[in-house]
Amino acid sequence: MRRLWTPAWIARHVAMVVLVAGFLGLGWWQVSRAAAGNAISWGYAVEWPIFAGFVVFVWWREVRHTLRGRPEQAAPEQAAPEQAAPEQATAGTRPADAPARPVVRRPVRVARMVPAAVHGGEDADLAAYNHYLQWLNDNPGAKPGDYPG
Numbered sequence: 001m002r003r004l005w006t007p008a009w010i011a012r013h014v015a016m017v018v019l020v021a022g023f024l025g026l027g028w029w030q031v032s033r034a035a036a037g038n039a040i041s042w043g044y045a046v047e048w049p050i051f052a053g054f055v056v057f058v059w060w061r062e063v064r065h066t067l068r069g070r071p072e073q074a075a076p077e078q079a080a081p082e083q084a085a086p087e088q089a090t091a092g093t094r095p096a097d098a099p100a101r102p103v104v105r106r107p108v109r110v111a112r113m114v115p116a117a118v119h120g121g122e123d124a125d126l127a128a129y130n131h132y133l134q135w136l137n138d139n140p141g142a143k144p145g146d147y148p149g
Helices: 007-035 041-068 123-139
Strands: none
Touching: 007 041
């Protein structure tokens, strides 16, 4: 529970209370306006409490996420009994005090397509589009409809 009383969390708690109180106050204000004859205020009178409920939902979800997150103290791992001598250990085991080795995965091979320009040929549509882009770059105030090509 101490994780919920840091300065950042205190600011979140205060913001939640202020927003919920403000939204419910705005909802009550819209109810009074609707009772005075403003028909559109009925919709707003329903919206503001929904906004307040959403704030409470997000706040509660963040509280649960924080409480389920990393514990304040890591639980000690159950160490395997050291009955076997190091020379009797199998190839797949390691001593309890040895650091965990990082997992190394094999790289994924991806075939890459070679563009046509590398082979010496250039696509006519690509060349025309590049010419159009160069013209737009050379004429910054021009519209695309002004392109002469």
